[in-house]
Amino acid sequence: MNKTEKKNTPVVEARFSPASLLRKIIGSVSKAHKTYGLEWWIMIAGIVIVLFMLYMAFFPQTIAPFSALDQDTGPQLSAPDKTHIFGTDNLKRDVFSRVVFGSRTILGVAFSAALLSSIIGIPLGLFSGYFGGALDRILSLIMDSIYSFPGLILAIAFAAMLGPGVINITLAVSVIYIPTYFRLVRGQVLTLKEELYVEAAHSIGAPNIIILIKYIFPNVIATVVVVFSLNIADAIMTEAALSYIGLGLPAGIPDWGMDIAIGKSFLPSGVWWMITFPGLAIILLALGFTMLGEGLAEILNPRLLEK
Amino acid sequence: MKGLLRYAITRILLTIPMIFILLTVVFLVLRVMPGDPVSAMLGAHAPERVIEEKKEELGLNKPIIIQYFEYLGQLARFDLGESMVLKQKVTDPIKEKLPATIELTLWGMFFTLAIGVPLGAYAANKRRTGRDFGIRLYGNVAYCIPVYWMGLMMQLVFGVWLKWLPIAGRTSPRIMSSLFSNTGFYLIDTLLAGNLRAFGDVAVHLLLPSLTLGIVLSGVFVRLTRANMLDVLKSDFILAARARGVSEKLVVYKHGLKNAFIPILTMLGLQFAILLAGAVLTETTFSWPGMGRLLMERIYLRDYPTVQGVIVVFAIMVSVISLLVDLLYAAVDPRVKY
Amino acid sequence: MDKPILDVRNLSIDYPISIGTVEAVRDVSFTLEKGEALGLVGESGCGKSTLGLAFLQLLRAPGRIIDGQILYHGNDIVTMKNDALMKMRGRNIAMVFQNPLTSLDPLYSIEDQFYETMKQHEPKITKAEAAEKAGKVLEDLSIDKKRLYEYPHQLSGGMRQRIMIGLGLILNPDLLIADEPTTSLDVIVEAGFIDLLAKLRREYNLSIILISHNLGLVAEMVDRIAVMYGGKIMELGTAEDIFGKPLHPYTEGLIGCVPNIKLDQKSLVSMPGSPPDLVNPPKGCRFSPRCPKCMDICREKEPELKTKEKGRQVSCWLYNK
Numbered sequence: 001m002n003k004t005e006k007k008n009t010p011v012v013e014a015r016f017s018p019a020s021l022l023r024k025i026i027g028s029v030s031k032a033h034k035t036y037g038l039e040w041w042i043m044i045a046g047i048v049i050v051l052f053m054l055y056m057a058f059f060p061q062t063i064a065p066f067s068a069l070d071q072d073t074g075p076q077l078s079a080p081d082k083t084h085i086f087g088t089d090n091l092k093r094d095v096f097s098r099v100v101f102g103s104r105t106i107l108g109v110a111f112s113a114a115l116l117s118s119i120i121g122i123p124l125g126l127f128s129g130y131f132g133g134a135l136d137r138i139l140s141l142i143m144d145s146i147y148s149f150p151g152l153i154l155a156i157a158f159a160a161m162l163g164p165g166v167i168n169i170t171l172a173v174s175v176i177y178i179p180t181y182f183r184l185v186r187g188q189v190l191t192l193k194e195e196l197y198v199e200a201a202h203s204i205g206a207p208n209i210i211i212l213i214k215y216i217f218p219n220v221i222a223t224v225v226v227v228f229s230l231n232i233a234d235a236i237m238t239e240a241a242l243s244y245i246g247l248g249l250p251a252g253i254p255d256w257g258m259d260i261a262i263g264k265s266f267l268p269s270g271v272w273w274m275i276t277f278p279g280l281a282i283i284l285l286a287l288g289f290t291m292l293g294e295g296l297a298e299i300l301n302p303r304l305l306e307k
Numbered sequence: 308m309k310g311l312l313r314y315a316i317t318r319i320l321l322t323i324p325m326i327f328i329l330l331t332v333v334f335l336v337l338r339v340m341p342g343d344p345v346s347a348m349l350g351a352h353a354p355e356r357v358i359e360e361k362k363e364e365l366g367l368n369k370p371i372i373i374q375y376f377e378y379l380g381q382l383a384r385f386d387l388g389e390s391m392v393l394k395q396k397v398t399d400p401i402k403e404k405l406p407a408t409i410e411l412t413l414w415g416m417f418f419t420l421a422i423g424v425p426l427g428a429y430a431a432n433k434r435r436t437g438r439d440f441g442i443r444l445y446g447n448v449a450y451c452i453p454v455y456w457m458g459l460m461m462q463l464v465f466g467v468w469l470k471w472l473p474i475a476g477r478t479s480p481r482i483m484s485s486l487f488s489n490t491g492f493y494l495i496d497t498l499l500a501g502n503l504r505a506f507g508d509v510a511v512h513l514l515l516p517s518l519t520l521g522i523v524l525s526g527v528f529v530r531l532t533r534a535n536m537l538d539v540l541k542s543d544f545i546l547a548a549r550a551r552g553v554s555e556k557l558v559v560y561k562h563g564l565k566n567a568f569i570p571i572l573t574m575l576g577l578q579f580a581i582l583l584a585g586a587v588l589t590e591t592t593f594s595w596p597g598m599g600r601l602l603m604e605r606i607y608l609r610d611y612p613t614v615q616g617v618i619v620v621f622a623i624m625v626s627v628i629s630l631l632v633d634l635l636y637a638a639v640d641p642r643v644k645y
Numbered sequence: 646m647d648k649p650i651l652d653v654r655n656l657s658i659d660y661p662i663s664i665g666t667v668e669a670v671r672d673v674s675f676t677l678e679k680g681e682a683l684g685l686v687g688e689s690g691c692g693k694s695t696l697g698l699a700f701l702q703l704l705r706a707p708g709r710i711i712d713g714q715i716l717y718h719g720n721d722i723v724t725m726k727n728d729a730l731m732k733m734r735g736r737n738i739a740m741v742f743q744n745p746l747t748s749l750d751p752l753y754s755i756e757d758q759f760y761e762t763m764k765q766h767e768p769k770i771t772k773a774e775a776a777e778k779a780g781k782v783l784e785d786l787s788i789d790k791k792r793l794y795e796y797p798h799q800l801s802g803g804m805r806q807r808i809m810i811g812l813g814l815i816l817n818p819d820l821l822i823a824d825e826p827t828t829s830l831d832v833i834v835e836a837g838f839i840d841l842l843a844k845l846r847r848e849y850n851l852s853i854i855l856i857s858h859n860l861g862l863v864a865e866m867v868d869r870i871a872v873m874y875g876g877k878i879m880e881l882g883t884a885e886d887i888f889g890k891p892l893h894p895y896t897e898g899l900i901g902c903v904p905n906i907k908l909d910q911k912s913l914v915s916m917p918g919s920p921p922d923l924v925n926p927p928k929g930c931r932f933s934p935r936c937p938k939c940m941d942i943c944r945e946k947e948p949e950l951k952t953k954e955k956g957r958q959v960s961c962w963l964y965n966k
């Protein structure tokens with residue numbers, strides 16, 4: 001079966017063209033699907049969710065029927081119907097539109113926070129693991145301490161001190177994930193350091209910085225990519241939690257966690273839609289990044305997540 | 308036994324640097340950031356002179372580094388200091404709120420394990436079937452559910468719609484608070500007092516918050532258990548046991564699950580940290596008078612000593628749990644001796 | 646003559662995997678008489694363990710028996726129901742595995758593992774009775790009874806191996822399958838093990854299938870030898886015949902590779918060429934690509950296992966004309 005397929009595709013690669021590129025992508029996709037099975041589909045599902053959410057974040061106007069702040073979209077606290085598919089809130093705002101516009105906030109914060117933690121955590125881990133010594137020991141102790149402490153509680157302390165604001169909440173979220181990258185990268189560097197080719201580079205007098213960038217860093221990337229994706233999922237949960245307890249953003253910015261907090265006061269009177277939909281959105285978004293990360297883990301480095 | 312004691316003591320000593328580092332971080336964050344307790348207390352429009360006096364009184368005028376070492380010195384004497392905004396020792400509210408949080412987290416842990424481990428084991432045993440897929444999906448989704456949202460949904464269903472369970476607090480208002488002076492663990496207190504009605508009331512209040520925690524955190528344990536079970540079920544001793552005619556149930560759940568549980572145990576300490584974070588959110592959602600609510604209240608008041616005290620207590624809780632986990636480990640695995 | 650204890654007929658086993666199907670065992674037939682010891686030898690990957698596990702219906706996933714019968718006292722194991730299989734495992738047919746170090750559950754005491762095994766087959770047995778019986782068996786294997794109350798990690802490799810055998814024998818089976826039982830043991834322990842097995846064979850009237858790629862071990866222990874290659878039996882005969890006048894070129898190669906029967910355990914590896922790819926086995930005789938005496942027909946058609954003389958079978962075109 002396999003063999004005949006191979007024979008049918010032309011052996012000589014055509015010069016670069018969109019069609020050949022497409023064929024190549026489809027080829028590797030179908031091959032990967034055969035090899036990885038279920039994991040592959042999980043990753044695809046993750047990608048679809050993430051892309052959908054990204055579209056929502058970049059072009060909310062194309063989806064949302066109202067603006068997120070419009071306080072005159074219809075009756076107050078009305079249950080989902082045809083015009084307001086997710087209902088309206090206490091200020092007569094359209095819940096669906098708020099969910100759509102809210103994706104922007106949470107994605108922005110989570111992505112920037114993950115990026116910031118990785119930008120700080122990765123180099124620290126690289127240097128600490130590579131050079132070792134007292135600095136490494138102190139850094140590790142600090143990072144391990146932060147790592148073993150409930151991250152959200154730290155983030156609460158930070159966020160409260162910094163006050164509300166998009167930048168502040170991003171900082172608060174990013175601080176608690178620096179140790180994740182540090183520990184991951186440092187651990188890998190420790191094993192890579194012993195590899196033959198690294199020692200060989202060493203012995204011919206390659207400078208440390210070159211060795212780090214050329215020989216060690218590329219080997220860490222696969223793991224970092226996986227963890228980055230999972231990390232965004234975590235950061236999403238943390239951002240939502242912070243804004244749920246009122247430490248996140250000023251009132252003007254639509255935000256899922258905050259909407260849940262507002263909806264909470266109307267819950268006893270049976271207003272379920274103000275809470276349910278932003279919550280589902282959080283789940284879906286976090287799930288998308290988790291699935292993407294796990295699929296990637298399976299494909300790039302099967303043993304990574306088992307630990 | 309002596310080795311065990313020595314081990315426990317070393318472990319406890321080892322947590323000191325961790326607490327120290329966390330405190331330093333928190334201390335710095337609290338002091339460096341804008342805003343201070345005096346302005347928060349007296350309002351932004353208080354005259355400059357009054358503010359200065361108050362600062363003087365609280366020792367906030369000294370250089371940060373001096374404040375820092377004074378605080379450390381205090382801690383070394385096992386003294387968490389006095390609240391800055393209320394006339395009370397920091398330990399007073401902590402003593403009052405800690406049992407509530409412990410009660411909540413322990414039951415949360417119980418539900419987490421009771422749901423997560425059997426499901427994961429079952430899924431591993433039925434690998435690659437529809438049921439396995441369903442359980443894995445549950446695990447992944449549960450992991451992504453915000454715990455407060457889950458709590459609100461539970462309130463909606465069981466409190467608002469079905470009206471089966473209370474949605475806030477540790478007890479109904481009618482229950483006399485004098486019942487609870489013994490340990491602060493209401494389940495134990497009501498039992499000690501022999502008041503079964505009160506016990507039932509407390510249990511009913513505990514059910515939704517701890518079940519919420521359990522459901523959300525069980526996701527992690529489903530995944531952990533399943534992955535470890537799959538590994539263990541490939542082992543030689545599993546095959547050997549089958550070859551002796553040992554029944555499938557014993558093979559999977561006696562040999563398989565117990566062996567799979569050991570790596571899970573080593574993760575339990577870390578998971579407990581997540582559980583604590585979840586507990587803070589759950590406390591806010593269910594108006595549960597615990598450490599999380601205390602922390603939130605005092606953060607707004609800029610009550611530095613109390614906030615620091617709460618953080619110290621959280622850090623100690625994490626350390627104590629990982630110590631307990633180690634002891635449990637030694638009890639389960641005959642190869643481990645301290 | 647008695648009916649044979651085990652009668653394997655045209656057994657074939659597959660492992661369907663993503664890139665194709667591993668034809669792990671093909672058309673294997675042989676019989677085992679009561680009290681007889683049969684050696685199963687061949688290079689790594691030729692399907693010995695697969696065959697051994699099939700006798701207990703314990704193939705590792707995704708293995709499955711696609712054809713043939715395994716008649717144990719006339720009852721077909723291949724079609725047996727789960728309950729019957731469970732009763733048969735351990736009580737009628739016992740198996741000892743390659744690696745004694747990992748074949749005992751580290752979390753349970755030796756006593757517990759004995760008790761569990763006995764309880765499974767005799768539900769009424771008490772802990773004390775089980776311990777007494779197990780103690781006796783252990784003493785037969787020259788292990789102190791007290792060891793019963795220890796955990797696997799407290800015992801040496803040799804002891805664990807003997808305990809595995811004890812666990813195998815505790816229910817008085819009449820067939821013992823030993824899959825490379827000595828690979829992880831040192832030479833002295835191995836010698837002791839051989840003596841032990843010989844003794845047990847006499848005392849318990851056991852039939853034994855000994856799986857090994859250590860020809861030296863097999864030569865000392867068994868009455869007959871089956872030589873496997875690429876999932877098929879190439880030659881079957883008494884130990885003397887196989888060693889004295891091997892017929893199949895593969896057997897010759899195997900024996901030629903044993904410079905000193907006792908010392909070199911890894912000697913089989915040194916035969917030129919590599920074992921066949923069982924997903925795409927060679928056309929014709931599976932050994933043909935490596936065979937020094939290969940003829941045209943060997944590359945075209947597979948030879949069958951034919952009886953050459955009494956108690957002597959070979960699958961080779963050299964003798965099939």
Ligand SMILES: Nc1ncnc2c1ncn2[C@@H]1O[C@H](COP(=O)(O)OP(=O)(O)OP(=O)(O)O)[C@@H](O)[C@H]1O
Nearest residue numbers: 660667669689690691692693694695705706707923
């Ligand atoms: N679980 C499995 N899945 C897929 N293929 C398998 C599996 N187990 C064994 N095989 C394949 O079946 C063939 C026979 O394997 P088997 O373990 O029976 O060989 P063996 O003769 O016991 O080798 P060794 O001497 O190394 O123990 C090999 O090609 C092996 O790759």
Ligand SMILES: [Mg+2]
Nearest residue numbers: 693694695825
């Ligand atoms: Mg084998």
